[in-house]
Amino acid sequence: xxxxxxxxxxxxxxxxxxxxxxxxxxxxxxxxxxxxxxxxxxxxxxxxxxxxxxxxxxxxxxxxxxxxxxxxxxxxxxxxxxxxxxxxxxxxxxxxxxxxxxxxxxxxxxxxxxxxxxxxxxxxxxxxxxxxxxxxxxxxxxxxxxxxxxxxxxxxxxxxxxxxxxxxxxxxxxxxxxxxxxxxxxxxxxxxxxxxxxxxxxxxxxxxxxxxxxxxxxxxxxxxxxxxxxxxxxxxxxxxxxxxxxxxxxxxxxxxxxxxxxxxxxxxxxxxxxxxxxxxxxxxxxxxxxxxxxxxxxxxxxxxxxxxxxxxxxx
Amino acid sequence: xxxxxxxxxxxxxxxxxxxxxxxxxxxxxxxxxxxxxxxxxxxxxxxxxxxxxxxxxxxxxxxxxxxxxxxxxxxxxxxxxxxxxxxxxxxxxxxxxxxxxxxxxxxxxxxxxxxxxxxxxxxxxxxxxxxxxxxxxxxxxxxxxxxxxxxxxxxxxxxxxxxxxxxxxxxxxxxxxxxxxxxxxxxxxxxxxxxxxxxxxxxxxxxxxxxxxxxxxxxxxxxxxxxxxxxxxxxxxxxxxxxxxxxxxxxxxxxxxxxxxxxxxxxxxxxxxxxxxxxxxxxxxxxxxxxxxxxxxxxxxxxxxxxxxxxxxxxxxxxxxxxx
Amino acid sequence: xxxxxxxxxxxxxxxxxxxxxxxxxxxxxxxxxxxxxxxxxxxxxxxxxxxxxxxxxxxxxxxxxxxxxxxxxxxxxxxxxxxxxxxxxxxxxxxxxxxxxxxxxxxxxxxxxxxxxxxxxxxxxxxxxxxxxxxxxxxxxxxxxxxxxxxxxxxxxxxxxxxxxxxxxxxxxxxxxxxxxxxxxxxxxxxxxxxxxxxxxxxxxxxxxxxxxxxxxxxxxxxxxxxxxxxxxxxxxxxxxxxxxxxxxxxxxxxxxxxxxxxxxxxxxxxxxxxxxxxxxxxxxxxxxxxxxxxxxxxxxxxxxxxxxxxxxxxxxxxx
Numbered sequence: 022x023x024x025x026x027x028x029x030x031x032x033x034x035x036x037x038x039x040x041x042x043x044x045x046x047x048x049x050x051x052x053x054x055x056x057x058x059x060x061x062x063x064x065x066x067x068x069x070x071x072x073x074x075x076x077x078x079x080x081x082x083x084x085x086x087x088x089x090x091x092x093x094x095x096x097x098x099x100x101x102x103x104x105x106x107x108x109x110x111x112x113x114x115x116x117x118x119x120x121x122x123x124x125x126x127x128x129x130x131x132x133x134x135x136x137x138x139x140x141x142x143x144x145x146x147x148x149x150x151x152x153x154x155x156x157x158x159x160x161x162x163x164x165x166x167x168x169x170x171x172x173x174x175x176x177x178x179x180x181x182x183x184x185x186x187x188x189x190x191x192x193x194x195x196x197x198x199x200x201x202x203x204x205x206x207x208x209x210x211x212x213x214x215x216x217x218x219x220x221x222x223x224x225x226x227x228x229x230x231x232x233x234x235x236x237x238x239x240x241x242x243x244x245x246x247x248x249x250x251x252x253x254x255x256x257x258x259x260x261x262x263x264x265x266x267x268x269x270x271x272x273x274x275x276x277x278x279x280x281x282x283x284x285x286x287x288x289x290x291x292x293x294x295x296x297x298x299x300x301x302x303x304x305x306x307x308x309x310x311x312x313x314x315x316x317x318x319x320x321x322x323x324x325x326x327x328x329x330x331x332x333x334x335x336x
Numbered sequence: 337x338x339x340x341x342x343x344x345x346x347x348x349x350x351x352x353x354x355x356x357x358x359x360x361x362x363x364x365x366x367x368x369x370x371x372x373x374x375x376x377x378x379x380x381x382x383x384x385x386x387x388x389x390x391x392x393x394x395x396x397x398x399x400x401x402x403x404x405x406x407x408x409x410x411x412x413x414x415x416x417x418x419x420x421x422x423x424x425x426x427x428x429x430x431x432x433x434x435x436x437x438x439x440x441x442x443x444x445x446x447x448x449x450x451x452x453x454x455x456x457x458x459x460x461x462x463x464x465x466x467x468x469x470x471x472x473x474x475x476x477x478x479x480x481x482x483x484x485x486x487x488x489x490x491x492x493x494x495x496x497x498x499x500x501x502x503x504x505x506x507x508x509x510x511x512x513x514x515x516x517x518x519x520x521x522x523x524x525x526x527x528x529x530x531x532x533x534x535x536x537x538x539x540x541x542x543x544x545x546x547x548x549x550x551x552x553x554x555x556x557x558x559x560x561x562x563x564x565x566x567x568x569x570x571x572x573x574x575x576x577x578x579x580x581x582x583x584x585x586x587x588x589x590x591x592x593x594x595x596x597x598x599x600x601x602x603x604x605x606x607x608x609x610x611x612x613x614x615x616x617x618x619x620x621x622x623x624x625x626x627x628x629x630x631x632x633x634x635x636x637x638x639x640x641x642x643x644x645x646x647x648x649x650x651x652x653x654x655x656x657x658x659x660x
Numbered sequence: 661x662x663x664x665x666x667x668x669x670x671x672x673x674x675x676x677x678x679x680x681x682x683x684x685x686x687x688x689x690x691x692x693x694x695x696x697x698x699x700x701x702x703x704x705x706x707x708x709x710x711x712x713x714x715x716x717x718x719x720x721x722x723x724x725x726x727x728x729x730x731x732x733x734x735x736x737x738x739x740x741x742x743x744x745x746x747x748x749x750x751x752x753x754x755x756x757x758x759x760x761x762x763x764x765x766x767x768x769x770x771x772x773x774x775x776x777x778x779x780x781x782x783x784x785x786x787x788x789x790x791x792x793x794x795x796x797x798x799x800x801x802x803x804x805x806x807x808x809x810x811x812x813x814x815x816x817x818x819x820x821x822x823x824x825x826x827x828x829x830x831x832x833x834x835x836x837x838x839x840x841x842x843x844x845x846x847x848x849x850x851x852x853x854x855x856x857x858x859x860x861x862x863x864x865x866x867x868x869x870x871x872x873x874x875x876x877x878x879x880x881x882x883x884x885x886x887x888x889x890x891x892x893x894x895x896x897x898x899x900x901x902x903x904x905x906x907x908x909x910x911x912x913x914x915x916x917x918x919x920x921x922x923x924x925x926x927x928x929x930x931x932x933x934x935x936x937x938x939x940x941x942x943x944x945x946x947x948x949x950x951x952x953x954x955x956x957x958x959x960x961x962x963x964x965x966x967x968x969x970x971x972x973x974x975x976x977x978x979x980x
Contacts, residue, residue, distance in 0.1 A: 057630055057797045058894045084630040089579055091620065093571055094387045098621065101379035115483035118573030119496055139485070140573065182481045183578055209939050213897060216888030221703050225939040228696040229688070242799070246888045253812030253887075268890050271801040458960045462908050465901070466960055469953030476949070586781060599775040631797065634789030641782040645774045 048106065048301065049079040050294060051099035055112040055136070056087045060266050061241075061286050062110060065134055067334055068290025069108055076298055078105070089113035096120035100127050106297040107131045108290070114185075115139050130300045134293040135286065137186050142308065144296055146289050147186050149312040153282040154193025154237070156317055157261040160280045161235035162201050164259055172234035176207040176226045178247065180239045181214060190239040190263055190282075206230040211243045216268075219246025227254055235259040241266040241281075248277040265318065270327055273320050283316040283326060287333045356647075357595065357611035364615060368622035375625050382503060384617050386495075389509035390568045391591050392613035396516040397446070397553075397560030398588040399609050403520075404553045405533040405601030406460035408449060411557065411588060412581030413471035415565040418442040419575035420475050422566075423484040423491075431488030438569075439562035445471070446558015450551040460554075468585075475577035483576040486569055495570020505567050509610075512563065517606050529553060533601030591616060594644045612644075672962065673910060673926040676955060680930065684937040691940060698819060704932030705825040709880045710899070711906040711924040712832040713873030718904075718912050719836070719919030720869045721849040722776035725900050726765060729787035730874050731881035732895040734758045736791045738807075738882065739800035739891020747807050755878045761787055762874025766867030784900075791893035800891040811886035821883050828876070829925055835872075836919050845869060850917025905952065906931055909959050930955075 052069045055062055066082065073080040081104065083095040092112055099107055100123050107124055111117050114137030121131050121140035130143045138145040161175060175198055179191030195205050207226045211218045219238055223246065227233065236251075236258060238244035244262025251258050262269045265283025272278035292313065300306055318326055369376035394411065401408050422438030445467075452463045486492065497504040520526035531539040532549050540546045569575050593599060594615065595608030619640070623633050684691045691697075710727055717724050734754040741750035761783065768779045813820050836842040844865045847855035856862045885891060909930070910923025931952065938948050 058792060060798055063797060082627065083624045084633075086630060086633070088583070089572055089576065090387065090390060090568065094383070094617075094621065095624065097383045098374070098380060098625070101377055101383060102374040113483075113572070113574075113576055113579050115485065115574040115576055116572035116579075118485070119492060119571060120573075181578070183483065183576065215892065215895065215897075216890055217884050217895075220887045221936075222939070224699045224703070225936055228690050228693065228699060228936075229940045231690070242888070242890065242892075245890065249808065249812065249887055249889065253808070266799075268799060268801050271803065275805065452960075456961060462956075462960055465904065465908070466953055466956035469949050469956065473947075473949035473953060477947075589777070590781075593775075593778055599777060629793075631789050631792035634785045634792065636789075638782040638784070638786030638789070641778060641785075642768065642772075642774060645778050646772055 047077065047079055049081060049102070049104040050106050050108060050297065051102065051104035052080065052082045052108045053085060053092060053095045053099065053110070054082060055085055055092075055110050057084055058087075061264060061284070064286035064330075064334065065110055065290035067336075068287040068292075069134065069294055070290075071287075071333075071336055072291045072294035076294060078294070085112050087112050089116045092116065093120045097123065100124050100129060103127070104129060106294075106301070108134050108293045108297070109142075110134045111136050111138075117142075130297060130306075132293045132296050132300075132306075134289050137184070138308075138310075143300060143306040144309040144311055145186075146293050146296065146311045146313055148284045148289070148315050150186055150189035150315075151193035151196075152312075153263060153284075153315045154190040154195075154239070155197040156193075156315070157190075157237040157263070157280070157282055158194045158197035158201065158203070160261060160317070160319075161237070161259050162203070164279060165234060170234055172232055173203045174206040174230055174233050175203050176209075176230060176233050176236040177205055178209055178211045178219065178222055178226075178236065178238040178240075178243055181210055181212070187239065191237075194237045194239075206233065211238065211240070214240060214243060216242040216246035216249075219243030220250045221246075223247035223250035224254070227251070227256060227258075233258050235261070237261045237263070239263050241269045244278065244281070245269055245272045248272050252277050265316065265326070265330075267327075270318070270323050273318065273323055276320075279319070281318040283318050285313060285316060287330070289313050357608050357615065361611050361615050361618070364618055364622065368618070368625070372622065372625045375622055380621070382506070384621050385509075385614065386503045386505045386571070388614045388617040389505040390564050390571070391587050391616065392509045392610055393512050393567065394561050394564035394584065394588050395591040395595070395609040395613055396512055396606065397557035399516070399592045399595070399597055399604055399606050400520070400529055400553045401460075401557050402589070402592050402597055402599060403533045403601060403604040404529045404550060405536065406453065406550065406553070407589070408446075408460060408464045408554060408557045409585040410445075410449060410464040410468040410471055411561045412584035413468045413475065414442060414445050414558065415561055415568070415581035415584055416575065416577055416579075417471040417475040417478075418445065418562055419565045419569050419580055420479050420484050420577050423486050423569060423575045424479070426486060426488045426491065431486075431490035431492075434486075434488065435491055435494065435566050438566050439559065442562025442565060443555055443559040446561070447551065447555045449558070450554030453554060454547040454550050472577075475580075479577045481577055483574045485574045487573075491566065492570050492573070495567045505571075508563070508567065512560065513606065513610050520604075520606055525549075525552070530603050534603070587616075590641060594641065672959070673923055673930060676959075677926060677930050677933065680933050680937065684933070684940070688937070688940045691937060696936075696940070698817075698822075700932050700936045701929060702819040702821050703936060704929040705821040706880050706884060707899075707902050707906050707931060708825050708925050708928035709828055709876050709883075710873075710903040711910070711928050712828060712921060713876030714903045714907045715910070715912050715919045715921055715924045716832065716836065716845060716869050717776075717873045718907055719849045719917065720845045720866060721852065721917070722769065722866070722869070723780070723904065724762075724765065724870060724873045724877075725777065725780040726761065726784040726787060727873065727877040727903060728895070728897065728899050729784045729791065730758045730761050730877040731884070731899065732791045732893050733761065733787050733794075734878040734881035735885040735895050736794050736800070736891045736893050738885050739802050740794065742802055742804050742807060747804060751882055754882060755875060758874045758878025758881070759871050760874075762871035763867065765874065766870035769870065770863035770866040788893070795891065795893050797893065799893070802885070802889045802891060805889070807886050808889055809886070811883040824879070824883065825925075828879070829921065833921055836921055841865065841868065846917050846919065849919075902931065905956060909956060911959075 050073050085092040118140030124131050125141050133142050133145040135147050177191050177194050180187045198205050207230045209222050211222045238247050241262055241264030245268045248260045259279045262281045269281045418438045418441045422434045426434035453460045528544050528549050532546050591613040592609045594612035595605050597604030737754040737757050738750050741753050768774050769776050844860050848865050906927040907924050910927035911920035934951050935948055
């Protein structure tokens, strides 16, 4: 009898300890996201979520609702929950400093997925925006030469100045324009930063520079609005957008947008978690900026791109 | 006002006034604590209090303003402007100066708002609407749209520091509320504010310096917004001319109204605003932890607001008071 | 002085427009072109149409902070229904949805007696959540290209939205100044108790007002959505302030009772001119905000003078 009792006791102890042990192994990733209102961020979120699933991590997501104060509150919350690693897509990258410090002091590594960084983060994963802008200008140049158009005036609709890293798209475009001998005749920050803003700003641009030949709008929805404005005015101006959202792809199918620089938000999210995995394994990252490739889309490459995108989002 | 009847209606209405919100808060915390393991940690509960302070402190000034029958919707932009100005002085003059400048400047801007409202006789809503644009654009121009970072330990302590295990921000909030409640209930000033809000003409006729009271009230708004800005900036480590304070005015008004102060002016519930600020913060935190779809959160918050004000209305009706 | 102030009340905003016009004509060679001017007017129609509704609301003594979300909701409904039931019916549904939100606002404000600020603020959040829930957070692309004709097309060389703005200006003008409903709205705004005592069904008036303003928001959204061809749950951020600003700049008194529809129209055109014009000469966001803020303050200052002088005159018994 006694032996059975000991056996049962042993089994009970094992039953309690083993799951506990397994549980202790499972790491938790806390993800603080700007907002779920835009497809771009939905893709980042899916990327983070899938990576956690693939790597066997538990996953917590907190939505900042585009409020910097909530963002900081959420990061503190994650620290309090003793997560193993934190990924942030910050609505205000300049406001995470103190919160990130708390996290690092508690031994939790922090990776920023897109937007920007401040404070002692381990790394920031972000698209190679500068290169993207350059690619846009190069495409416009190539197309103009192929069509035999001589005009040298181009326009750019950059994002609002506070987005330090996204600003690089406009900077890359302007630098390449200078290199190739074009004049940036109009540079109007799009306000409000959505399709209507793009539409209105494009009208203003066409008024200001009647002989514009090409434009680059640094944000997807704005580019679509701009493309529509051009179509409405029945002018022949080459439009290149940036982001890779479904709206831009549709615009390309409709023939009003010539090309699009697509970010890979899913990859940004996914790779952020992979980077955390490396950090867990001992690799050192400190205030690093890890560029993520952008894809160049033209009407003939969009089908494959879209198929890839759907596959990832519907996993 | 408490009627000398002891009917059930009156008793319920009065008890709600005193205990309703704290009760709601307790229920909220209990529910979320039960639902979420991470919610019920001491760390989380205290951290939330710290963030409630940012709204709570600002709500004190706003409560006085609403009680006197006015609004100030420039507070968000004001917060951004004073924040960037104060923070930009830190590298040269140190944290203490930065903090003081922020608070003093906010007080001065509140005074300015008050001057426009009392001397130019322009309705407060419009004045503060115009000032909102001006403060915000001033903040942009001053910083050329770049955030200003704060690294000074004194300033950071004001938002993040811990004293005897309690975050300093909470101590500050409690202190501010104590001062506010004292002003409201134990000084003539407080009575005058309520009088002005209840009936401006009657107040004036009974000898109260209505303009002076209004001026003081707007200055108070500025003062408390300044203090709250300091705490917020400390928690965020930076002030962003574009983002700081966005929607802040509505958060404050929500806390004040949720707390039981009528928008039409008159007597208000300062302690209620205290609990309301906490309810909003804990609610947001709890919903987030339970991974409630953020879209539903929007709907939930709108409904909570209407519910709260509806309850206020119900209370007035129960007491047999006609709407003002 | 009083004469000046009375003149200002009617035509003050003209002065601002004149100053701005002259300044921009000198500052930019591209300003005086027909295309540019038409575009400025066209870009002013959005604020104008919602402004008409907002003028009505403020005249009645309230206001509506939920217009942004209503626009988003209408936009989303358009995107969802155009592929299914065609453009005209979808527009009807979108406008109906917008008006329904207005109905809810009106009911809560009139029957539950909740303050308009809180009601519309709360409704803003709720409707935003609904719009997001309907689309799951995504933007829906509208593939029916003919829809674009509405907001981008021209008839006889003039952009369509200008016709819409003129049409609704006339409609609202008639409503506000030539119907008993309009008089009742002014009555409710200036003295609600007196109006109620005189037998007017104040509740119905208020409900009507909020339905109308929500309708204008829906209408503006239809125009805007047709330009971008995207149904957006997150549309029009910050737009409510523009609507309120043009209404107040136009001279409608915030205390209610005096609606200045002409002023709203002119103010909307003025603001459009400021934004467009400053962009033409590359003076961007900060200065545009500053310009609007300053103009608002100047207008307020003069309004303040007007109130004081008129009060003083009344006290002295001078007829105004």
